[in-house]
Every structure is written in structure tokens, then in C-alpha cells.
Amino acid sequence: xxxxxxxxxxxxxxxxxxxxxxxxxxxxxxxxxxxxxxxxxxxxxxxxxxxxxxxxxxxxxxxxxxxxxxxxxxxxxxxxxxxxxxxxxxxxxxxxxxxxxxxxxxxxxxxxxxxxxxxxxxxxxxxxxxxxxxxxxxxxxxxxxxxxxxxxxxxxxxxxxxxxxxxxxxxxxxxxxxxxxxxxxxxxxxxxxxxxxxxxxxxxxxxxxxxxxxxxxxxxxxxxxxxxxxxxxxxxxxxxxxxxxxxxxxxxxxxxxxxxxxxxxxxxxxxxxxxxxxxxxxxxxxxxxxxxxxxxxxxxxxxxxxxxxxxxxxxxxxxxxxxxxxxxxxxxxxxxxxxxxxxxxxxxxxxxxxxxxxxxxxxxxxxxxxxxxxxxxxxxxxxxxxxxxxxxxxxxxxxxxxxxxxxxxxxxxxxxxxxxxxxxxxxxxxxxxxxxxxxxxxxxxxxxxxxxxxxxxxxxxxxxxxxxxxxxxxxxxxxxxxxxxxxxxxxxxxxxxxxxxxxxxxxxxxxxxxxxxxxxxxxxxxxxxxxxxxxxxxxxxxxxxxxxxxxxxxxxxxxxxxxxxx
Amino acid sequence: xxxxxxxxxxxxxxxxxxxxxxxxxxxxxxxxxxxxxxxxxxxxxxxxxxxxxxxxxxxxxxxxxxxxxxxxxxxxxxxxxxxxxxxxxxxxxxxxxxxxxxxxxxxxxxxxxxxxxxxxxxxxxxxxxxxxxxxxxxxxxxxxxxxxxxxxxxxxxxxxxxxxxxxxxxxxxxxxxxxxxxxxxxxxxxxxxxxxxxxxxxxxxxxxxxxxxxxxxxxxxxxxxxxxxxxxxxxxxxxxxxxx
Ligand code: HEM
Ligand code: SF4
Ligand code: SF4
Numbered sequence: 039x040x041x042x043x044x045x046x047x048x049x050x051x052x053x054x055x056x057x058x059x060x061x062x063x064x065x066x067x068x069x070x071x072x073x074x075x076x077x078x079x080x081x082x083x084x085x086x087x088x089x090x091x092x093x094x095x096x097x098x099x100x101x102x103x104x105x106x107x108x109x110x111x112x113x114x115x116x117x118x119x120x121x122x123x124x125x126x127x128x129x130x131x132x133x134x135x136x137x138x139x140x141x142x143x144x145x146x147x148x149x150x151x152x153x154x155x156x157x158x159x160x161x162x163x164x165x166x167x168x169x170x171x172x173x174x175x176x177x178x179x180x181x182x183x184x185x186x187x188x189x190x191x192x193x194x195x196x197x198x199x200x201x202x203x204x205x206x207x208x209x210x211x212x213x214x215x216x217x218x219x220x221x222x223x224x225x226x227x228x229x230x231x232x233x234x235x236x237x238x239x240x241x242x243x244x245x246x247x248x249x250x251x252x253x254x255x256x257x258x259x260x261x262x263x264x265x266x267x268x269x270x271x272x273x274x275x276x277x278x279x280x281x282x283x284x285x286x287x288x289x290x291x292x293x294x295x296x297x298x299x300x301x302x303x304x305x306x307x308x309x310x311x312x313x314x315x316x317x318x319x320x321x322x323x324x325x326x327x328x329x330x331x332x333x334x335x336x337x338x339x340x341x342x343x344x345x346x347x348x349x350x351x352x353x354x355x356x357x358x359x360x361x362x363x364x365x366x367x368x369x370x371x372x373x374x375x376x377x378x379x380x381x382x383x384x385x386x387x388x389x390x391x392x393x394x395x396x397x398x399x400x401x402x403x404x405x406x407x408x409x410x411x412x413x414x415x416x417x418x419x420x421x422x423x424x425x426x427x428x429x430x431x432x433x434x435x436x437x438x439x440x441x442x443x444x445x446x447x448x449x450x451x452x453x454x455x456x457x458x459x460x461x462x463x464x465x466x467x468x469x470x471x472x473x474x475x476x477x478x479x480x481x482x483x484x485x486x487x488x489x490x491x492x493x494x495x496x497x498x499x500x501x502x503x504x505x506x507x508x509x510x511x512x513x514x515x516x517x518x519x520x521x522x523x524x525x526x527x528x529x530x531x532x533x534x535x536x537x538x539x540x541x542x543x544x545x546x547x548x549x550x551x552x553x554x555x556x557x558x559x560x561x562x563x564x565x566x567x568x569x570x571x572x573x574x575x576x577x578x579x580x581x582x583x584x585x586x587x588x589x590x591x592x593x594x595x596x597x598x599x600x601x602x603x604x
Numbered sequence: 605x606x607x608x609x610x611x612x613x614x615x616x617x618x619x620x621x622x623x624x625x626x627x628x629x630x631x632x633x634x635x636x637x638x639x640x641x642x643x644x645x646x647x648x649x650x651x652x653x654x655x656x657x658x659x660x661x662x663x664x665x666x667x668x669x670x671x672x673x674x675x676x677x678x679x680x681x682x683x684x685x686x687x688x689x690x691x692x693x694x695x696x697x698x699x700x701x702x703x704x705x706x707x708x709x710x711x712x713x714x715x716x717x718x719x720x721x722x723x724x725x726x727x728x729x730x731x732x733x734x735x736x737x738x739x740x741x742x743x744x745x746x747x748x749x750x751x752x753x754x755x756x757x758x759x760x761x762x763x764x765x766x767x768x769x770x771x772x773x774x775x776x777x778x779x780x781x782x783x784x785x786x787x788x789x790x791x792x793x794x795x796x797x798x799x800x801x802x803x804x805x806x807x808x809x810x811x812x813x814x815x816x817x818x819x820x821x822x823x824x825x826x827x828x829x830x831x832x833x834x835x836x837x838x839x840x841x842x843x844x845x846x847x848x
Contacts, residue, residue: 127823134819135656136645143646143722175647176721238827241819246831262817263640280726283642296833508833 046355047322049345051365052232052252052396053295053505054317056377056384057225058494059402060456061309064223066090066187068303068312072227075302076289081281083149083174086186087288088303090225094202094436097224098186099145102274103388104203109139110272111235111391112328120329120392122238124269130241139269143280147184149174175280191221204439220405220433224440227303228275228288229387229395230254232319232343233328236287239270245285250509251316252396253290261285272391293558296508304503313497315372315504316365317379317396318345318356328392333443336389343394344379347372368506373493374398381490383452385441400494401441401449403456405433418464420476423457455480459494462487612798613786617776620801627808628816641814647722655716659709665702666745669695674773678766696753703746710739734810741803744796751792769793 072088091097105111109124124130124139152169160167173180189198199205199219230247234254237245244260245267247253256267256276263283267276276287291301295314299305304312320343327339345352347369356366369375377384377400384398406426407417415422427434427450434453438446458480465472466488477487493501631639645652673695681691714735717723748765772786786797807813 122827131819131822133657135660136649136653138653140645140649142649176725178721234828237829240829241822242817243819243821243825243829246829249830249832251833259636261640262814262819263643264819265643265645278643278646280644280646282637283640284637 043351046345046352047320049318049352049356049359049361050249050252050321051356051361051369052230052317052319053290053314054230054252054374054378054396054398055227055290055301055304056313056374056398056400058309058311058313058400059222059224060400060404061311062090062223062225063309064090064092064191065308066190067306067308068225069186071302071306072288075291077286079281080174081279082277082286084143084146084186085277085279085286087275087277088225088227089186090223091187092190092192093222093224093440094199094205094219095189095192096198096201096203097226099141099274100184101145101201101203102141102272104206105272105391107139108141108272108274109269110274111270111393112233114329114331114392118329118331120233120325122235122270123272124239130239130266134241134264134266137265137269140265140278141268141274143175144184147186147188148180150180150182153179204436207439207444208435220408220436222402222405224399225303226273226275226387227301227397228254228271228290229273229393229397230288230290231396232321232324232340232394233392234271235391235393236267236271236276239266240264240285241266245276248292251292251295253292253295254287255289255292256285256287258282258284258286272388272393273395295505298505298507300503300505310502313373313377313493313502315374316347316369316506317372317375318347318352318361318366318369319343320345324394328394333390333392334445336392337386337442337445337448340386340389340394341379341382344375346379347375362506362509365506365509368504371504373497373502373504376490376493381455381486381493382448383455383490383494385448385452387440388443389441390443399441400456401437401452403453403460406430406453406457407460409433418460420458420461420473420479423460424454424479427453427457451480455482455490458482459487459491463491463495609783609787613772613783614781616801617781620805621776623805624807627805628813631808631813639813639817640811642726642811644717644723644726647726648716648720651712651716651720655709655712657709658705659713662702662705662707662709665698666706669699669702673766674770677770677774692752692756696749696756699749700746700753703742703749706742707746710735710742714739730810734806734812737799737803737806738812741796741799744792744799748790748792748796751790763788763790765789765793769797 069086069088069090073086076087077083077085086098089098097103102108102110105123111123112120113123115121122130125133150171150173153172154169157167157169171180171182172178192198230252231254232252234245234247237247237254240261241264242260242262244257244262246255246257248255261284263278263285265278265285267285267287268274268278270276271287276285278284279286291299291303294301300312300314304314323343327343328336330336330339345356347353347356347366353366356369357363374384378398383400385401386395386398388395403423406423409430410417410422410426415426417423434446434449435444437449437453438444442448458476462472462476462484472484474484477484480487482490678688678691682688717727717731717735752765768785768789772782772789775782775785786794789797
């Protein structure tokens with residue numbers, strides 16, 4: 039007898055990400071390339087759309103997970119409704135003149151540069167001249183005491199571990215003795231949540247979720263600097279540009295995603311651990327799913343919001359709701375969908391914030407393997423691994439606090455699947471017949487486990503990133519980037535003119551061309567034509583591919599003969 | 605009636621009005637990106653958490669007071685059964701409290717601006733001019749309140765602003781400026797009106813424009829906002845669900 043099925047509500051598509059934490063080596067390449075692309079400007083020196091945290095540790099900004107203090111995300115009222123944790127609409131407006139829960143620059147860090155000038159101008163003397171640090175905020179000498187990854191690799195150290203809000207929640211259950219510490223890296227970007235509390239906190243309605251791909255953005259022309267979104271986001275992934283007085287956040291590199299390219303952090307990830315793809319979800323279910331009473335049910339309810347793109351009924355509903363066929367196909371091939379819903383190894387970060395985050399994480403098996411290795415046991419034997427997962431409570435409980443609101447069950451299940459894959463593949467690699475019991479013990483068959491292995495270990499670029507081009511662009515256009523245009527190319531928009539002009543109404547008034555827009559245009563020209571990019575009037579070395587000599591790199595000499603300068 | 609009075613009370617208000625409206629429209633069209641509070645809370649929070657709410661609640665009460673005092677004629681309040689004395693006591697009392705809040709708030713704000721390094725570095729010349737005019741207007745306003753109060757108490761009342769300034773103010777909107785009414789007002793009122801006009805002329809070109817975008821719409825919109833990527837493509841034809 040056919041099971042009674044729920045009708046499919048309104049279908050929307052979301053570009054989501056999965057990161058495989060076992061592979062992160064903590065190199066920060068993702069953070070640096072993201073910064074170069076997006077936040078290499080004044081006003082956002084302290085802003086890291088992508089940051090990599092050592093866990094256990096405080097994170098960035100310091101202790102952002104302590105929602106007792108920062109009041110981010112949603113909370114469920116006794117009546118079963120969702121309210122912003124920092125207060126409803128009236129409360130927000132009443133406290134608009136000074137936000138009671140805004141992190142200060144000290145909770146991030148005071149950005150600095152060095153006084154390189156001194157290296158050249160210091161008078162001749164016995165001592166080497168030094169470039170002293172200067173605050174980028176005041177220009178005054180400063181001492182450097184903190185930054186975005188100050189406690190890098192110190193995870194597990196007793197001082198830092200003790201101030202990790204996740205550890206504090208575990209309380210006495212976690213032992214801080216050095217023999218049993220563990221550590222891993224957690225790269226973080228904006229979660230592009232299905233139920234974004236940043237959007238809900240914005241008094242001007244300047245923040246929005248794009249209906250086509252779910253990317254959460256700040257409309258720079260509508261933002262009025264009420265800075266409520268910073269408080270609203272429990273992941274502290276909306277930042278306040280202190281020069282322009284506007285909020286900025288990770289854009290999921292939408293100009294790239296629109297043309298089918300992965301985000302900069304994914305593209306440049308050394309560990310190749312990031313996956314991008316489309317998931318389909320039922321918007322009508324989001325509100326109820328985010329409001330389930332027990333936070334430990336949030337992982338399951340979040341899974342339940344996602345739809346199976348292979349299901350004919352879902353496909354019909356998706357087509358009915360205007361999702362183009364190439365998006366539905368992309369959802370079928372989506373590596374993200376496979377890792378989240380089919381293999382069930384990817385988990386959401388802090389589902390208890392009830393924002394339905396859409397960057398998922400494959401929990402690291404390495405703390406378990408390392409612990410086994412230290413005791414002299416075989417870290418690839420499935421029995422040992424399963425045993426260790428069950429007995430090494432600390433890593434599992436810690437991971438559960440991160441990914442499943444404290445429920446160890448899904449974390450254990452995901453780790454067991456990874457462990458089973460590890461043992462199964464060792465047998466395959468050694469030419470031994472793999473024990474079918476291993477795969478069965480985690481609910482897979484050999485073929486499925488090998489498919490998961492393929493996706494996790496050897497997936498190529500176009501398997502890791504399955505990104506359909508933006509709506510309104512059919513497949514024939516794929517790759518013809520010019521056809522799509524830049525979203526900032528509206529009349530008078532920053533994409534239109536490469537010239538900076540200030541209106542003189544205070545800092546940053548009038549239209550400017552953000553370096554990011556300039557970079558985007560230069561990249562576009564370079565990738566799609568055979569002439570060299572022209573950066574009219576301005577030399578941006580980030581865009582210089584080393585070929586030729588961009589105009590303006592050297593001052594005009596009037597003639598071609600080199601002149602000596604003293 | 606001198607020519608000077610005509611220029612000050614007959615012509616200037618219209619010039620200021622034109623600058624105020626024209627400037628705002630121009631700024632909105634040309635500089636939406638610069639239209640922001642330029643919050644400095646990231647740099648300093650402790651002082652701001654006291655100063656900013658005190659100042660803003662003060663100035664908003666002051667604005668409401670101005671609207672009532674200038675727009676509602678005496679005959680209406682009398683008809684509502686409010687005696688002139690009662691009106692004056694309430695207006696003076698409330699005005700004094702709000703005015704003092706405003707002044708205390710803005711003093712603390714300015715002190716903070718000057719003494720907190722990062723906030724001072726982020727202060728533009730535009731801000732300084734704005735503060736100068738704003739503080740002068742507030743001081744002149746408080747002075748009028750105090751002088752009227754002293755006048756009431758000593759039994760030598762000043763000319764009532766509701767028979768001079770308010771009459772003139774309302775006459776502006778029907779395009780028949782009552783220059784004589786304004787000329788008859790006490791000097792302190794004239795100074796306050798002139799600084800007020802200066803503030804209005806400056807308003808559209810400073811950070812003060814943030815007051816125009818007071819986000820009352822927030823109370824009525826759904827929490828989650830969905831928007832399509834742009835118009836003119838298939839995307840635009842797709843129905844956007846209303847959030848919750
Ligand atoms: C109801 C409307 C208003 C709202 C919601 C509002 C809100 C704000 C906010 C959020 C700030 C930024 C505070 C910070 O974080 O640094 C601010 C600053 C300021 N506002 Fe308002 N405001 C309003 C009306 C006004 C009015 C009518 C005036 C004066 C005529 C005014 C004068 C100022 C000044 C001078 C500052 C700068 C304070 C400083 O940092 O020194 N505001 N306002
Ligand atoms: S993670 Fe991103 S989408 Fe989610 S609340 Fe924070 S800023 Fe908004
Ligand atoms: S680039 Fe990749 S491996 Fe390096 S820190 Fe970022 S996520 Fe980890």
C-alpha cells in the first residue's frame with residue numbers, strides 16, 4: 039500500500055556548500071583569496087567573509103557562539119512561535135539608537151599596518167630600523183594583541199579550550215587534560231540560511247534572500263546602517279563597514295556563481311574539500327521545521343525540508359514553481375545533495391540557532407584515528423574505529439554540540455560511515471575482497487560506499503562543483519559571460535563606470551567602483567577575450583597577470599628613453 | 605516693515621524650503637549609497653549607549669513639540685478645553701525636560717567624538733559643521749524656552765510665540781508670509797528661527813538624512829524578504845513568495 043504522502047509545497051532552489059573537515063589543513067588560503075577578492079579595502083580590514091578557526095577554540099569574533107551574550111538567531115517561544123532572540127520588531131526599533139548587543143571592534147580586532155616608511159627614512163645608526171605597527175583605525179602606534187586567527191593551532195590548549203563556548207556547554211563532561219585533547223579546523227563562511235535571522239533583523243528591508251538561488255545579500259543602496267543584522271546573525275557573518283557605514287557580508291561570490299563558477303574559497307581550497315551544488319527545498323515547510331520544540335530534532339527537520347530532485351512529483355512541483363529544467367538537473371547531480379541527504383555524512387553547523395544553515399560539514403574522523411594511532415591500534419580497522427567512536431566520548435560530544443545541538447547519534451552515524459569507507463577502501467586498495475558486512479553495518483552496499491569514496495576522495499572539479507548558470511540564461515549561453523552582464527550594471531550603478539567620484543557628502547558618499555567590481559570586470563575580460571584588460575586610469579596589481587606593462591604602472595615619461603633618477 | 609525683514613521672513617523660508625526639498629530629492633537620487641547613520645558604535649559602545657538614546661528621545665519629543673506648537677492654533681487648544689496657562693506649563697515643562705535631554709545627549713556625543721580616538725578619526729568636516737549648527741539651534745531653542753519661563757514667572761511675559769512665530773510659520777504654507785507677525789517676535793525667537801532655517805538648509809547634505817528613513821515599515825513587513833535577481837529575465841516572471 040502506498041504511503042500517504044505530503045503534498046509538495048512551493049519549491050525553491052538553494053546553492054549550498056559542503057565542507058569535508060577531515061581534509062582541512064588550516065592553511066587559510068580560502069580566507070586570504072576571499073579577502074583579496076572582496077574585503078581588501080578600507081572599512082573592512084577586520085572583515086573575513088571566510089575565516090578558519092581552530093577548534094576547540096574561541097572562534098572569530100571571539101566567543102561568537104555564546105548566544106547568551108550576543109543574542110543571535112531565533113528562539114522558540116512557549117507558544118511554539120519563532121522570535122528573534124534579541125527581541126521582536128518593537129524592541130528592535132526601541133533600541134535602534136544604540137544597539138545593546140553589538141560586538142565592538144575589540145571583539146574582532148583592531149586592524150593594523152606597519153610603518154614601512156621608517157625603514158627608508160630612519161637616520162643611519164647602529165640599530166636596525168624597525169617598521170612599527172600602526173592602527174589602521176586611528177593611524178596611531180599600536181600594540182598587536184589579537185587578530186582573526188590569533189590562537190591558530192593552539193586548539194585544545196587549556197586556556198583557550200576553557201573559553202570555548204561549546205566546551206563550556208559540555209561542562210564537566212569534557213576533560214581538559216592534555217593527553218585527551220584533540221583539534222581540527224573549521225572554515226566558516228555565511229551559511230546562506232533558509233531562515234536567515236539577519237534578514238529578519240534588518241529594519242530597512244535592505245537584506246534579502248534571492249528567490250532563484252537562495253544567496254543572502256545586503257542591498258548597499260538600501261542599507262541605512264542600523265547595524266541590527268550584525269546582532270541578528272548568530273554566526274556573526276554580517277560585518278559593519280566602518281567607513282561606508284553599511285553592512286557587508288559573504289556574497290557566495292554571486293557574480294561567479296551566476297556564470298557557473300565556484301566561489302573563490304572553493305576554487306582555491308588547497309584541500310579541495312568544498313562542494314557546491316543545488317538543493318531543492320519546500321519553502322512552506324521552513325517555518326514549522328525551524329520551530330520544532332526539541333533543538334535535537336532540528337537536524338532531522340532540516341533534512342525533511344529538502345526535497346529529492348529525482349522524485350517525479352518534486353520535479354513537477356519545481357517546474358510549476360518556475361525552476362528551470364537545467365536547475366532541476368543540476369539538483370539531481372548535486373554533490374551537496376548526495377552528501378547531505380543520500381550518504382548523510384554532512385551535518386549543519388549549529389542547527390539550534392534555528393536559521394536552517396546551508397553550509398554543511400562532514401565531521402572529522404581524524405581525532406578518532408589519531409587517538410587510535412597513539413594507542414598503537416590499527417586506525418583503519420573497522421572494529422577498532424567503531425569501538426573508538428563509541429568510547430571516545432569527548433570528540434563525539436564536542437562535534438555533536440557543533441553540528442546536532444548535542445545529539446551524538448547523527449555524528450556517530452556519520453563517523454561510522456566514514457570509518458566503514460576507510461576500512462572498505464583499504465581492502466580494495468590492498469587487493470583483498472572487502473567484507474560486505476562493513477558496508478552493510480552502516481546501511482550501504484559496496485557499490486554505494488565506493489560511490490561515496492569517489493565523491494569524497496577523487497571527485498574532479500566538475501563533480502565537486504555542479505553550478506547551473508543563472509536563470510534566464512539558457513544552456514546555449516553557458517560560458518558566454520558577456521550575455522549575462524554584471525548585476526551591478528544597472529543604470530548609474532557601480533558596474534557602469536570605472537571612475538571614482540565622490541559627492542563630498544562625507545566619507546564614501548557618491549558612487550565608487552569597489553575593487554571587487556573592478557576585479558570582476560577585469561577577470562571577465564581576461565577570461566573571455568584575447569585582448570589585455572584595460573583598467574582605465576588605475577593600476578590594480580591584483581589584476582595584473584604579469585603580461586606586458588599596464589598603463590599607469592610607471593609615471594608618464596613623455597618619451598621612451600629611460601632617464602636616470604637620483 | 606523693512607526690506608531686511610522681508611528678505612529674512614518673506615524670502616528666506618522659501619529658499620530654505622527649496623534647498624531642503626530639492627537637496628533631499630537630489631541626494632536620494634544621486635547618493636543613496638551615502639545615505640546612512642554612519643554608526644560609530646563599532647568603535648565605542650559604552651558612552652554611545654547612554655548618549656545616543658538620551659539625545660534621540662529628547663530630539664524626537666522636541667520635534668513633536670514643535671509640530672504641535674507651530675501648527676495648532678490657540679483657538680483649537682482652547683476649544684479642546686485647555687487653558688492657556690495649562691498649555692504653557694505643560695509646553696514649558698516638557699520642552700525643558702526634552703531640551704535638556706537633547707542638550708545633555710548631544711554634549712556627551714560630541715565629547716565622545718572628540719575624545720575617543722577612532723570616533724574622532726571618523727569625523728568629517730561635514731559632521732563638524734552639522735554639529736555646530738545643530739548645537740546652536742538647540743541652544744537657541746533652549747534659551748527661548750528659558751526666557752519665556754522666566755518671563756512667565758516674573759510676570760513680564762515675552763510676546764507669545766503662538767501669536768508671532770506660529771502665525772508666521774503657518775502663513776508660509778499658504779504662500780502669504782506674515783512678515784509682520786514674525787518681526788514682532790522676541791529676538792531670542794528670531795535667532796532660534798534663523799539657526800533652525802540654517803539647519804534645514806544643511807540637513808539634506810549631512811548624515812542627518814538618516815532621520816528620513818526611520819524604519820517604521822519594519823513593523824509591517826514579513827520577517828524574511830525574498831527578491832529576484834533582476835528584472836527583465838524569466839526570473840522576474842517567477843512569483844516571489846511572501847515571507848513570514
Ligand atoms: C526617528 C528617527 C531617527 C532614528 C531611528 C535615528 C537613529 C540613529 C542611529 C542608529 C544613529 C547611529 C548611532 C551610532 O551607532 O553611532 C544616529 C546617529 C545620529 N543621529 Fe539619529 N536617528 C533619528 C533621528 C534623528 C534626528 C531627528 C536627529 C537630529 C536632528 C538625529 C541626529 C543624529 C546625530 C547627530 C547622530 C550622530 C551621533 C554621533 O555618533 O555622534 N537623529 N541616529
Ligand atoms: S549565516 Fe548568513 S544568512 Fe545566516 S543569519 Fe548569518 S548572515 Fe544571515
Ligand atoms: S583553503 Fe581549504 S584546506 Fe586551506 S584552510 Fe581553507 S578550507 Fe582548509
